[in-house]
Amino acid sequence: MNSPVDAIAGCLWGTAVGDALGLPYEGLSRRRAAKLLGPPTRYRFLGSRGMISDDxxxxxxxxxxxxxxxxxxxxxxxxxxxxxRRWFLTLPAGLGLATVKACLKLCVGVSPSSSGVFSAGNGPLMRCVILGVAVRDRDLLRQLVKASTHLTHTDPKAELSAAALALCSRMTIEATSEEELPSAFLTAFMEQEHLSEDHELRLIIGRVVQSVAIGQSTLDFAISQGWTRGVSGYVYHTLPIVLHAAWSHPRDYAKAVQSVIECGGDTDTTAALVGGILGARLGPAAIPQEWLDGLKEWPQSLEWIRQLGEQLAEVLSTQQLGPSSPPIRPKQLPFAGLLARNLGFLAIVICHVIRRLLPPY
Ligand SMILES: [Mg+2]
Structure with a gap:
């Protein structure tokens, strides 16, 4: 098992690299992505450079x-x-509709307890992998996942999926061998009654475990589920494909991330989630160096992200998480810097949108 600092840094870096690799492919079908961009072996967002997104x-x-x-x-x-709210005011591009609505509500003073909207989109999944990596106590993890989910999404499926994915990332760093990841998850999943009593979720998990056990590729699994034009941003589509890719390549960060991008659809999110889970399990050293070198970001650089991860790991190691602990000020990013960066990012996204209107189709 990795040290907590390696698990957290690996999770955040793994998320960032997966996000950046998947970003140019977002919303494209598999066929169009192959024609327009080629295989996800390198960054294709700004030339051969990568940038991160909301994930x-x-x-x-x-x-x-x-x-x-x-x-x-x-x-x-x-x-x-x-x-x-602060993040939303820096004008990030490419958000889900539910997240936009919830952030608008937060901006006009609605409390975090009632800002969520009825949706089962992917937003809460983007926030739960790091929770599972950081929080060992299952009850506390469940409370934090619930709080994080309800800020933006209130469909019960969103919370169930986020709780299942957080549990997966927790089990991924606790499991003694890669082979036992699906079975360790399944045992923990069945023990959590609020998860296992959802019939549809139980069926979904069962299908993934069975498919991985017979060695079906993640792409063939996606096709067998009817997701031939890509994996949608609906939690009951994204969750199974992420579990499948993570369990199919438990020792190979690059293959896991590439296999989920090849399925098409919401690729920055699916690759960020798979990357976060495997990065936590394998540590930052498992991420190809050329992908780390090619990710050019400011002010949220990989170095800044690593320092944030170290700060979180230190908090976790020196104090038990709990209500009686005093507040600590986390590392911050400059508001004006984020705003300037996001305007440049938006310009690049618009270029990609225009490029997609042109052949090859
Ligand atoms: Mg994104």
């Missing part, structure tokens, strides 16, 4: 809120609500 930003916001709140669920919800 990595949300994981870092959660890390900041865990540090600031010391894991108290009430303080955590308020702090994450504040950070989501």
């Amino acid at each position: 990595t930003e949300h994981a870092c916001l959660v890390a900041q809120s865990l540090i600031a709140s010391q894991g108290d669920a009430g303080r955590f919800a308020n702090d994450l609500g504040y950070r989501l």
Whole structure:
């Protein structure tokens, strides 16, 4: 098992690299992506450079809120609500509709307890992998996942999926061998009655475990589920494909991330989630160096993300997370710097949108 600092740094870096690799492929079908971009073997966002999106930003916001709140669920919800609002005001591009609506509500003063909207989109999944890596106590983890989910999404499927994925990332760093990951998860899943009593979720998990056991590829699994034009941003589609890719390549960060991008659809999110899980299991050293070198970001650089991860690991090692701990100020990013960066990012996204209107089709 990795040290906590390697698990957290690996999770955040793994999320960032997966996000950046998957980003140019987002929303494309498998066929169009192959014609327009080629295989996901390198970055293709800004020439051969990679940039991160909301998936990595949300994981870092959660890390900041865990540090600031010391894991108290009430303080955590308020702090994450504040950070989501601040983040939204820096004009990030490419958000889900439910996240936009929830952030608008937060901006006009609606409390974090009622800002969520009825949706089962992927937003909460982007925030739960780091929670599972950081929080060992299952009850506390459940409370924090619930608080994080309800800030933006209130469909029960969103919370169930986020709780299942957080549990997966927890089991991924606790399991003694890679081979036992699906069975260790299944045991923990069945023990959590609020998860296993959902018939549809139980069926979904069962299908993934069975498919991985017979060695079906992640792409063939996606096709067998009817997701031939890509994996949608619906939690009951994203969750199974992420579990499948992570369990199919438990020792190979690059293959796992590439296999989920090849399925098409919401590729920055699926690759960020798979990357976060495997990065936590395998540590930062498992991420190809050329992908780390090619990720060019400011002000949220990989170095800044690593320092945030170290701060979280230190908080976890020196104090038990809990309501009685005093608040700590996490590492911050400059508001004006983020705003300038996001305007440049938006310009690149618009170039990609225009490029997609042109052949080859
Ligand atoms: Mg994204």
